[in-house]
Amino acid sequence: MTASHTIELTGASLIGADEIPGTRSPFQATDPATGAALEPIYHEADEAAVATAAELAWEAFGSYRHTSFEQRAAFLDTIAAELDDLGSVLIDRVHAETGIPAARVQGELARTTGQLRLFAAVVREGSWTGARLDTPNPDRTPLPRPDLRQRKVPLGPVAVFAASNFPLAFSVAGGDTASALAAGAPVIVKAHSAHPGTSELVGRAIRNAVRAHNLPEGTFSLVFGSGQTVGIALVTDPRIRAVGFTGSQQAGIALTAAAAARPVPIPVYAEMSSINPVFVLPGALADRAEELGSGFIASMTTGVGQLCTSPGLVFLVDAPGADRFVRAAAEAVRAATPAPMLYPGIAASFADGARRLATNENIDTVAVADTAPAQAGCSGVPQLFVTTGEQFLDDHQLQDEVFGPASVIVRVADVAQLTAIIDRLEGQLTATIQAAPTDHAHARVLVDRLELIAGRVLFNGWPTGVEVGHAIVHGGPFPATTAPSTTSVGSRAIERFLRPVAYQNVPEELLADELRTGNPLGIWRRIDGAVTQS
Amino acid sequence: MTASHTIELTGASLIGADEIPGTRSPFQATDPATGAALEPIYHEADEAAVATAAELAWEAFGSYRHTSFEQRAAFLDTIAAELDDLGSVLIDRVHAETGIPAARVQGELARTTGQLRLFAAVVREGSWTGARLDTPNPDRTPLPRPDLRQRKVPLGPVAVFAASNFPLAFSVAGGDTASALAAGAPVIVKAHSAHPGTSELVGRAIRNAVRAHNLPEGTFSLVFGSGQTVGIALVTDPRIRAVGFTGSQQAGIALTAAAAARPVPIPVYAEMSSINPVFVLPGALADRAEELGSGFIASMTTGVGQLCTSPGLVFLVDAPGADRFVRAAAEAVRAATPAPMLYPGIAASFADGARRLATNENIDTVAVADTAPAQAGCSGVPQLFVTTGEQFLDDHQLQDEVFGPASVIVRVADVAQLTAIIDRLEGQLTATIQAAPTDHAHARVLVDRLELIAGRVLFNGWPTGVEVGHAIVHGGPFPATTAPSTTSVGSRAIERFLRPVAYQNVPEELLADELRTGNPLGIWRRIDGAVTQS
Structure with a gap:
């Protein structure tokens, strides 16, 4: 266990800049090869910790969503670099907690950092914002045609439920987290209890990146705990506006039902089961x-x-x-x-x-x-x-x-x-x-x-092995997912955390850069329906 | 009442090519200016009629979704032309059933046909299919990079619930119907009981277009009846795969709950209430x-x-x-x-x-x-x-x-x-x-x-008046709608009825035109993430 020697794991949830030890049931990771319990002891967070994380995320949302495309991309790149820096410390801990062979973990780490960098590139490229401008016509009769511009804005703080089977690629800094951060949404991850040490290492890496870019502390939090308490508390918190989930059909359906029963329902992007x-x-x-x-x-x-x-x-x-x-x-x-x-x-x-x-x-x-x-x-x-x-x-x-x-x-x-x-x-x-x-x-x-x-x-291939790119779809009709019109892998995953807003006759100086007439960001947009970069 | 003299209204539901008189409660439109009942007498359809419409829609889906972009666009243009041909017959009937002044109805008819033609243009332009091609790399180690291509396919038959307040633009041939047909989805409309004659006239116009283009009869059906019976039967039919709705919050939430409780839940795009x-x-x-x-x-x-x-x-x-x-x-x-x-x-x-x-x-x-x-x-x-x-x-x-x-x-x-x-x-x-x-x-x-x-x-304007175009958003967070990441007006409305599918190493001859290497349709696509028309 080189990890615990090199970077001290505390067993606490990472709530914004704080470390908040859990007040509920203790648990430890198990080395599946030996059955040995792995240090340290973690404790499940309580609802108060979740509420604090949600409050910080909501506060952070106010400024994080206004970061420039470049700022957000640089942040994602830094997270990837932080994970690369962890190197063998991280790989050893993943192996110890999951039994996944080191070579496979190495591949999964590369996939995870590749995913973060892919979303950095997506944010920089800018067309994810879906900018559209319809030219006004003041002379039209009987009514003038207004100046209408459309872009996508983030839904708000996102709760991410980590999966057990990809302790890096579908976990704390996995595709859900990367795509939500790319969309301009703060993220609260519920760690999977089977790999808490891995989760804490990765959570600290993200927190380092938050600090390095002077982002508000609530941009990212990591909570430990079971789905019943922490999970439901997250999904029902009014400040959480969307959920990314990878796991069992039973848990996915339970979270979806909890989200639908809120006074204001929110989308749950659950990737659940498939027999392929x-x-x-x-x-x-x-x-x-x-x-x-x-x-x-x-x-x-x-x-x-x-x-x-x-x-x-x-x-x-x-x-x-x-x-x-x-x-x-x-x-x-x-x-x-x-x-x-x-x-x-x-x-x-x-x-x-x-x-x-x-x-x-x-x-x-x-x-x-x-x-x-x-x-x-x-x-x-x-x-x-x-x-x-x-x-x-x-x-x-x-x-x-x-x-x-x-x-x-x-x-x-x-x-x-x-x-x-x-x-x-x-x-x-x-x-x-x-x-x-x-x-x-x-x-x-x-x-x-x-x-x-x-x-x-x-x-003429086999379904295992999911290529991360632009054309991939990791999704499908229910019960494979709860949201068949989306994908949880690949660049299109960012769309899950956005919604379009139209701006009618809004003065130029009050518009976001992506909607300004001169296209200062040089991104692909639609002008009167036609695709153009001018 | 010139309408009933010129085109005979039967009071029957239009189920595919058949006219099926309802077996349940009778109802008639009322002229709100005079309180007079308007001929003919309509009868609510029963569950059997809904099931027949759904079966026909499912059968039609098999071929309708394979119509070419041009075929589908021409069909939408013909619907618009059929509505224009109805002219004063239609306008008079709308006025009689709703009390809306003729000049306003004229404007709404122009908006409705404009919307149909907009979606024809959207289908022809082709980028709605979201085609993406990621270049393979057989030499990549440790694993070759596969040939991945993505496009969007229609979800399946769509149930549309007509609104009372726009008897043309948000009714039988309104935005929901136009965008669903554009997406390649057969449509079953539940007429609003306040303007049944208008609904029948418009339904017959769509049916004429179905015939003119030799499309399968189940491409379109129109059923009369209440939300409780016909509406729930539609939303819970396994062959219906998505719902478009404009109406009250109570009805929208009830349909959404019914759709979520299906063995396979489906999306309900409900536009409900807003105080603006x-x-x-x-x-x-x-x-x-x-x-x-x-x-x-x-x-x-x-x-x-x-x-x-x-x-x-x-x-x-x-x-x-x-x-x-x-x-x-x-x-x-x-x-x-x-x-x-x-x-x-x-x-x-x-x-x-x-x-x-x-x-x-x-x-x-x-x-x-x-x-x-x-x-x-x-x-x-x-x-x-x-x-x-x-x-x-x-x-x-x-x-x-x-x-x-x-x-x-x-x-x-x-x-x-x-x-x-x-x-x-x-x-x-x-x-x-x-x-x-x-x-x-x-x-x-x-x-x-x-x-x-x-x-x-x-x-510096007023919210009434919704411009139909590319940049408009007619949507918003709950309870304005049940699907804040969509719009029910404007070209983006087509996205509601589509989902992405990835094709991995599928032989060229088995791919749809929009995904072929040579881009025979000349549409905008993404190659390795870059927007291009080549």
């Missing part, structure tokens, strides 16, 4: 059945199956090669090494879910990873099941996400049955098609239906 | 108190006060001119001619609301329009009240919308009290500042706060 169906067409099976079978298991076991985009269902059209696909997948499962899951609770849930599949009479077990009994305790043991298209259509429970390294192969009679199945699928983050050129006529039918139920449609 | 505060600063009072006083009443009485943007609160900073403003306003109220309101129910609600104000002990009556008792029955009698800033801060009921020609002047001690008041105001469609150049320091503070609570901030 894969469709393997005959031509692909004929060409590369074995490669697909083992590739599927490599994707299923990535991150010990604890990725939102982990493939939980594979539909195999009955065709030559289908048996070879199943054999190759079974072999890969048996050869897979069980690895520790993120924390004991998630391992227990997975064991339950896998047991439900194993005992479902509509399903057969194909393979389970070879493992010594001692290993099985906290580990995610990869396992693979099989059923038929008919049975799948009869048993809606087969669509329930089992979070961890387990999947069900569904052997489907033909493409007609496949389309019937797609029409019964719930909303998904991803849908994957494995197809040879000879499959394209069928693939076209699939794309046409899958784009209605998924946020991302992929060909 | 106006802030009059000292310099403006010094310059033009009388002009402002009478201008305020002209705005308040436009459309007999039945506009969503009608100014219901005017905050007068205590300064020379304030008394003159009040006197001029009072005089204008007394001289105003009471006019028939849209239908008996709305007149009764207004009378109740005005009585609540008149009997509120925190308020004094300034003036009531001079009127013969006979006139007062179905008429909206303009009236004006006054209170103080302190009393306003004490009495939250003063923020309740009274739909009709009544307003409250709030005499405020100073700009400091004004900002305290703004912090207590609910979400609004509009907020208006009357300011001279000498007021700009104060106006800056107001703009800064008002942009957080309103969809549109205006200077």
Whole structure:
């Protein structure tokens, strides 16, 4: 544990510039590889701490939202630099708290800082503000045409709920935080209790950046605690104006209901559950059945199956090669090494879910990873099941996400049955098609239906691995998310925390730079509907 | 009643290509000027008719969403042309059913056809699809960068709830219908029962356009009936994927709750209530108190006060001119001619609301329009009240919308009290500042706060009159709407019915035209984040 030696962790919530020790239940992180408790002891914050953070955030909002694009971008860049500076201290702590191998943590750190820098670039580029100017016409009859200008403004302070499975990229300085700060919104993060030390390290890094840029202290706070108390207190605080969440369907729906029941409801952008169906067409099976079978298991076991985009269902059209696909997948499962899951609770849930599949009479077990009994305790043991298209259509429970390294192969009679199945699928983050050129006529039918139920449609790859960029969508219809018209990854994520405002006949000197006639920021805008940079 | 002579009205719901007479309660339109019932008799549709319309809409969605941009634009242009062809038949029927003067109806028809043509232009221009292409990099390590492309797809069939107060522009072929059809979504309109003949005429015009363009019959349906039965049946039908609504807060909130309680929740874009505060600063009072006083009443009485943007609160900073403003306003109220309101129910609600104000002990009556008792029955009698800033801060009921020609002047001690008041105001469609150049320091503070609570901030004008264009926002924080990040008027309204989808490594031949490498549609896109038309 180099981390606690190098940077002292206090176990306190970071409320603006203060450190406020929690007054409620104590908890500690656990090293999932050893079961050892990790120092220090954290305590859950109480409602008073949340209210203080919200008050500071509201105060900060008044000035933070007026920072220039450049100031905000520089702030995001500094957060990224602070995280880079933490380097191995951070990586070691993440590894200790989550069991994620160091190389993977390194990759996730790069993704996280890359994301912060992407949003810095987005803020600087400026078109996120959606500036539009409609030219006035004082001579129009019967009424003059007014001078109308539109830009987007931030909704207000944002509450971010960190996920367990990406302790950096979907946590304290993850995509929700980066995009909200980019939008001009102060952020209060509710840390995930499975990696509190990581959360505190990252929270301190953000706080350093707040100080370095002389931003108001309430621009960022970090609170520790459970969803029931801290989470509900955050979502129902009148000063919180939007919520970003990544986690379970149950928690996401509970927060959404709490937000909808407020006197003034607010949006909850919850990314929840997805079983990420894969469709393997005959031509692909004929060409590369074995490669697909083992590739599927490599994707299923990535991150010990604890990725939102982990493939939980594979539909195999009955065709030559289908048996070879199943054999190759079974072999890969048996050869897979069980690895520790993120924390004991998630391992227990997975064991339950896998047991439900194993005992479902509509399903057969194909393979389970070879493992010594001692290993099985906290580990995610990869396992693979099989059923038929008919049975799948009869048993809606087969669509329930089992979070961890387990999947069900569904052997489907033909493409007609496949389309019937797609029409019964719930909303998904991803849908994957494995197809040879000879499959394209069928693939076209699939794309046409899958784009209605998924946020991302992929060909000849695997859904795990979410590229951070401009064209990515990490979202999808309910229950994948509560807000299908958004994405939680990629540059478009900033849109979640903004709303448009029109300014009618407002004097030039009272307008924001992005709306001034001369376009002093040189950004892309719409003049009378036409895209222009002039 | 020239309409019923020229085009036979049947009183039936238009379900796809069929005319299905309702099986439930009969109702008729009333001429608000005479109280006479207008032929024909309509009957409310039942749930079976709604289900048929939804099934047809879902079937139509499969092909309608694949129409080319040009096909969809031409369809919208034809609807506009069909409405123009109806001409005086339509105008006379609107006037008869609503009491709106013919010249105003003429203007609203022009606005409605203009809106349809605006969305035709938006569809053709193509950037609504939000196309983004991120360049692949097969050589990137450790993993190649995939080919990612993003576009927006329609959510699915949309239910539109027509408003009473704009029988054309916010009704059967209004902005919600135009923007949904533009997005590629079939539409089912629930007609407002106050203008059924108008609704049928416009519904038939849309159906003519559907036929003329060989579109599937389910592209459009029109159902008659109450919100409780037809409305809830529509919002809870699994084939309906989004809702556009303009109407009362009570109805909007009920539909939103029904939509949230579905197994798969859907968005409800409800534009509800707004009291549209106006802030009059000292310099403006010094310059033009009388002009402002009478201008305020002209705005308040436009459309007999039945506009969503009608100014219901005017905050007068205590300064020379304030008394003159009040006197001029009072005089204008007394001289105003009471006019028939849209239908008996709305007149009764207004009378109740005005009585609540008149009997509120925190308020004094300034003036009531001079009127013969006979006139007062179905008429909206303009009236004006006054209170103080302190009393306003004490009495939250003063923020309740009274739909009709009544307003409250709030005499405020100073700009400091004004900002305290703004912090207590609910979400609004509009907020208006009357300011001279000498007021700009104060106006800056107001703009800064008002942009957080309103969809549109205006200077030195009146909030009634919503310009349809690209920069307009007709929206705002709750309770003005249920979806503050959208607008129900202007080109951006199309965004409500779309969601982004990413396509990863999808073969070129399976991609939509808007995502093809060569940009065959010549639309504005983002390549690696940069805006370009190449």
